[in-house]
Amino acid sequence: MKSRYTIRAITYLLAFGALMASFYMLFSLPIQLIPNIKTATITVESYWPNSSSQEMADEVLFRISEKLTLLKGIQEITSFASPGYGYTELKFASQETANQARQEVNALLSGISDFPDGVKSPYISEGNEAESTGWVFFRGKRDLTSASEAYDYVEKHIVPKVRQINGIKNAYVLNRESLNKIITIQIDFDKMLAYGIELDSVLHRLRAYGPRALGETVVNEKRYSLRLQNDGTIRNLMALQFFGSGGLINMSDFAKVASVLPDKTSMAYYNGRDIVPIVFFIEDNADIYGVYQHLNSLEKEFNEGILINTDYELGNFLSPIEIIDQTRFQLIKSMIIGFVITVIFMLLFYKSKIHALNTIIFIPFTFFLILIVYSVLGIPLNIISVTGMAIATGVILDPAIIVNEHLLSKRKHKVNRGLILCIILAAATSVLVLLPFLISSKTESKVFTDLGMSFIIAIISSSLLPILLLPLIKKDTRHSLVHGSFAKKATEVAVFVKSYFMSRPLFGLISLPLIIVGVALLFPAIEYLPYLGNNTATVYLKFPQNVPPEEVESYYAKGVSKNLSSFKRNSALPSDNQVFLRTWTGGGYAIFRSAETDQVESYIDDLADTAKQDIRELRSKAIKTNILARYGGEKSVAVNLIGEDFKSLKPFVHYLQKKVSEKYPNLYLRVYPDIDSVYEIFNVSFHSYELDKRKVAESQVLDLLKGNCQGVFVDQFFVQQKHRNVYIRPQRCLSIDDILRAPVKSIDDRTYFIRDFLKVEKVSIPRNIMYKNGAKAFRLTLYLGANDSSSEVIDYLKETISEKSKTLDGSVSYELSEESKKVDLLLSNWAASYITILLINILLVTVICRSMIAGIIMVIGYIPAFFGAVLAINFVNLFLPVSVDIITCLGGVLMIGIVSNGYVILAYGFVENLKTHTSWTVERCMNESVKQRIRPILLTTISTIAALIPMVINFDETAILYRGLAVVLIGGIFFGSIFSLLFLPSVVAFIYKKTLNYAKTNYVFQLAGFGSFNRDIIS
Known part of the structure; x- marks a missing residue:
């Protein structure tokens, strides 16, 4: 017993x-939010600084796509081109096939030898921004005074620390490959003349100092701007001294010196402050919870120790620990x-x-x-x-x-x-x-x-x-x-009912x-x-397309900072809110995260109204974003329209925009590439024969167009046989006549004008370009609300597109994007x-x-x-x-x-x-x-x-x-x-x-x- x-x-x-x-x-084992499911894709990234989107598509991405069609097991190739940057997505039947193809992709990429000069070698990306698991931000307590120093510090001290965290397989500064750090010097004419300093002496001193001049611009009667390529620090330039009427004068007394990143495809801000974003990627079976705990410890280590007496601090965004x-x-x-x-x-x-x-x-x-x-x-x-x-x-x-x-x-x-x-x-x-x-x-x-x-x-x-x-x-x-009385009664009832139906x-x-x-x-x-959480929202803002990056950044960041401060005072947003902004030329988006949905929506509405007063042609829309977006997807439906050229696709896109807005007036439809997203630039073309006849050196013309022509900012240029084409993005104050009147001297000291041998025309080129298996395409993404049915929206899009396609003799086809196909x-x-x-x-x-x-x-x-x-x-x-x-x-x-x-x-x-x-x-x-x-x-x-x-x-x-x-x-x-x-x-x-x-x-x-x-x- x-x-x-x-x-x-x-x-x-x-x-x-x-x-x-x-x-x-349950509380000690490694844990993730949802299973980390890798898609069977390989992404190849390409950089060509100063190229247009059309050049990137034709000269780089097309050659990559053409070469990679030789891969075994590949299902489709999609390319996305933007100025200076592009990437190609390769889709395979399974993840195993994709893994096996990586070595072959590298071999094929290394075999492409006919890229234009300046194209950086394409490479397989370990993950792009959309696929990143998380973000770490290096931000200034005030606006970053030195972007170059901030980026250098992040790459030297922070990125290695992030990479050392167990479970993180890769981390890097976002868009680092596209950066071209330069220094801008904004000279105040009134202050300079008040100190008795001549402009020529400033320019001579700067040339003697060593920086390579990239261009000079008379902005207006009171301001003169120089762009310099320099590896030195901003402090050294600000400390340069000149002899004035009152003795030695520092440059900082009459000029503003700043480091800018003109070729950077986008900028980022956190709660209205400039930031250096670091994206990182977590291994498949890593402990996501533990990774973010280590990131929090790293943040505390820097903020309470190394950075405590500096103007910088470290933080992270969209942490899943709470959820x-x-x-x-x-x-x-x-x-x-x-x-x-x-x-x-x-x-x-x-x-x-x-x-x-x-x-x-x-x-x-x-x-x-x-x-x-x-x-x-x-x-x-x-x-x-x-x-x-x-x-x-x-x-x-x-x-x-x-x-x-x-x-x-x-x-x-x-x-x-x-x-x-x-x-x-x-x-x-x-x-x-x-x-x-x-x-x-x-x-x-x-x-x-x-x-x-x-x-x-x-x-x-x-x-x-x-x-x-x-x-x-x-x-x-x-x-x-011995059963209890409840069991007996339940059994008796069940037996009786069963006997009745027997x-x-x-x-x-x-x-x-x-x-x-x-x-x-x-x-x-x-x-x-599942659609989880309404406390996160995304806002897309559209600016006039010729607004340069620095203006977008200024309007956007300062407007958000101003509104954020006022809302904090009014307690419309909790103190622990997060606002992350990404901006680029002519646009941007913001991610808002708060505890209350209504507060986020109220803030977004106010931001949109305020921005409309400052910036023309601004469009905004709040999208309640699935908090699982970084870990599984968001509630949206996307369709790709494919055709021979953008000219035939544009009417189709406009038609679909109209039908969707009529059917779903409360939903936001985003088109990529944006139909109206174009650069209005000057295309200056000339033949070398015309230059030889007038004894004008080609370098003189290029130097003139690259910087000495007042008010002109050069975007990019390229050579085609004997013809030289130069793309120039003008400031708003310039016209074609301003360029045509620009003088240039020949070798025999004769003066000619640009109009004597150059052809100048105003053209529009798209900012972004998308290709699907070699054909031009648009992607239309419809963001749904919590109660909207994806399957119903997909059925409506199929029906609408099929009806329109019948009238176009098959010149336009469509397919659901990978995300939307998942429902079917x-x-x-x-x-x-x-x-x-x-x-x-x-x-x-x-x-x-x-x-x-x-x-x-x-x-x-x-x-x-x-x-x-x-x-x-x-x-x-x-x-x-x-x-x-x-x-x-x-x-x-x-x-x-x-x-x-x-x-x-x-x-x-x-x-x-x-x-x-x-x-x-x-x-x-x-x-x-x-x-x-x-x-x-x-x-x-x-x-x-x-x-x-x-x-x-x-x-x-x-x-x-x-x-x-x-x-x-x-x-x-x-x-x-x-x-x-x-x-x-x-x-x-x-x-x-x-x-x-x-x-x-x-x-x-x-x-x-x-x-x-x-x-x-x-x-």
């Missing part, structure tokens, strides 16, 4: 230890509440606390084994895998309940082989439905690898542990099977087509990822997966039970389960938001595995009764099978639903991640269980009886198992 008591006591003690260890591991903590806490809270509710129902079902405890102990054992597997394999947890543990709270009790009921009712100390076979079969069907998603190479399937792994471990361990442990514990349990199979037969119709009518729209792929792939899983599951049960009737039970049983899932989604959505997305669809797969448990044991019991009790009628065989299963079905259904309810009624905003999955499981399990008890027995018995006559004469029916166990009929 003592040893037996010790076995039970040790088991209870180990269960308690497993429970404590599980909670500790991970919040979601993990809510899931663990749901697990605890579900566990407590399950315990309460167990005590209600079993009058003895020992019997209830014998069942409950397998929950901590299963949790502990799941976490141990993750720890041993080195796989980080994520919200999806923790969700799998939460939903398994009630499911893992099913085998324990069955074994416990069997041991108590039979008064034995071991489980018979038939029951073991049933449990293993039920576990096998549950594992089988998830196995295709674990071994699939499709991206949308890989999202579920972690949840599927959690669930499979839970199913296997919860099936084997009761078979092994309960017989040992039962030897020390003297109590017989004699009326018509109810079940009629309900099946009605249920199928109900599923079709109530089936909701599908999204790809989700529907098609999941439909195929569901059908495959069902067929395999039915075939497996049929083979093991050696009767087609078992397969029929499975087919009929799944229909009401799906109806229950769809009905539950529509019902709960009336009160709480339910996202029907890729995670919710997984609930349907899990539901198949869960409800299969009941159907398998029901089918197995029915077939065994037919084989062993040949004198029993079909109805009695089914009745006895249901009688053996009715209490476990009720108990497991109630315990599973009770464990899932906290996940549904959680009002935290992160609940949208897993609420849909829980709702699907609750609805499917409830309706599947009710149908299996009430309608399924009568329907199956009716079908089986109707096939007996066919079995007498039809050998196929006999092989299928109909009637083969009824000896009277066969004889």
Whole structure:
């Protein structure tokens, strides 16, 4: 007796230890937000300083695309060109193919030798800005006084520290390759003359100092600007001294010296201050939570130590720590509440606390084994895998309940082989439905690898542990099977209702087509990822296209800084708000993050109104951005329009813009490249013959156009055979006549004007260019609200584009972008997966039970389960938001595995009764099978639903991640269980009886198992 008591006591003690260890591991193991799914793409980046977007596309990207078409396994090539920069995306069928192609891509890139001068060697990017996991900011407490010094400091001291953090595979300063640091000197004429200093002496001194002059500009009557290429510091230039009327005068007394980055494609600001942005990329299986904790420590190390007495500070943006903590806490809270509710129902079902405890102990054992597997394999947890543990709270009790009921009712100390076979079969069907998603190479399937792994471990361990442990514990349990009053009444009601419908199979037969119709009518729209969080918003601002970068930066940054300060004083935004800005020539965007949605929207509206007063032609739109955007995607639909040239595409784009604005007036449609985003520049062309005839040196003309022509800022130039073309971006005050009147001297000291031998014309070139498989393209992205359906929008876009395409003789085609295709792929792939899983599951049960009737039970049983899932989604959505997305669809797969448990044991019991009790009628065989299963079905259904309810009624905003999955499981399990008890027995018995006559004469029916166990009929 003592040893037996010790076995039970040790088991209870180990269960308690497993429970404590599980909670500790949930907070100590590495964790991510959602699984890090890598797309099967390779990005090749290219830089050509001072080139136009058209030159970048024609001279660089086209050659790269043409060369890379030789790659094996490549599906499509997309190129994006902008001034001075471009990149090419290569899409492959799978990530494995992409990894194998990297070496070949490098070899092909190194074989391109005919790039124009100045093109930097293209290279495979480890990730672009959109794919970065996070950002670190080096910002000034005031505006950065020296951009060059700030960038140098970041690259020397901060970037190496970020790269050393465990889990970060790469980090670099954003757009560092495109930088061309120069120094601008703004001379105030009034102050200079007041000090008695001549302009010529300043220019002579600067030339003697060593910087290379890039150009000089008379801005107006009071200001003169110089642009210098210099490796020295700004302080040295500011300390230069000149002899004036009052003695030695520093340059800083009459001139403003600053470091600027004119060729930088964009600038960045944080809460109105200049910043140096560092993007970093986290390894696939890294601990994202730990990475950001180290970043916070690095931030503290610099701000409270190295940078404490400087004008700089360090920070990071879009940290997921808060959302991970919040979601993990809510899931663990749901697990605890579900566990407590399950315990309460167990005590209600079993009058003895020992019997209830014998069942409950397998929950901590299963949790502990799941976490141990993750720890041993080195796989980080994520919200999806923790969700799998939460939903398994009630499911893992099913085998324990069955074994416990069997041991108590039979008064034995071991489980018979038939029951073991049933449990293993039920576990096998549950594992089988998830196995295709674990071994699939499709991206949308890989999202579920972690949840599927959690669930499979839970199913296997919860099936084997009761078979092994309960017989040992039962030897020390003297109590017989005594159900509580709640269990007795519930069982009596279920038996009575089942008996009523057993004699009326018509109810079940009629309900099946009605249920199928109900599923079709109530089936909701599908999204790809859940829309989580309204406390982040993005604003896109459009400026006049000729506004140079420094003006965009000035208007944008100062306007935001001013408005931000006023709103802080008025407490419209909390003190911990974050505003991140990115600007470029003619545009920019801002990301706002705050605790309250209304405050963010109010701030955005005010910013837009204020900016409109300062800058003409400004357009703004707030987009509520999915907080998972950096980790999985945002709620948007994009379509690519592809044609022979931009001229044919533009009317199509305008037409689509009009139709979309009419249909969805509250949504924001963004077009890339922007149709109106062009440079208005002067194209100056001349022939070398004209210069030779006038004895004018080509270098004189180029020097004139590059800097000595007052008021002209040179953008880029290039050579084509004997012709020289020079692109000049003018200031607003200049015209073509200003250029034509510019004088130039020949070698023999004659004076000519530009108009004598140069042709000048005003042209417009696009700022950005996009190519899709060699053809020109536009990408239209429609940003959706929380309640907008992606599938409905996609259907509308397809219909609208198809109608317009008919009138264009096929000159324009379209395709959904990769993000938008995911919704269609989700529907098609999941439909195929569901059908495959069902067929395999039915075939497996049929083979093991050696009767087609078992397969029929499975087919009929799944229909009401799906109806229950769809009905539950529509019902709960009336009160709480339910996202029907890729995670919710997984609930349907899990539901198949869960409800299969009941159907398998029901089918197995029915077939065994037919084989062993040949004198029993079909109805009695089914009745006895249901009688053996009715209490476990009720108990497991109630315990599973009770464990899932906290996940549904959680009002935290992160609940949208897993609420849909829980709702699907609750609805499917409830309706599947009710149908299996009430309608399924009568329907199956009716079908089986109707096939007996066919079995007498039809050998196929006999092989299928109909009637083969009824000896009277066969004889």
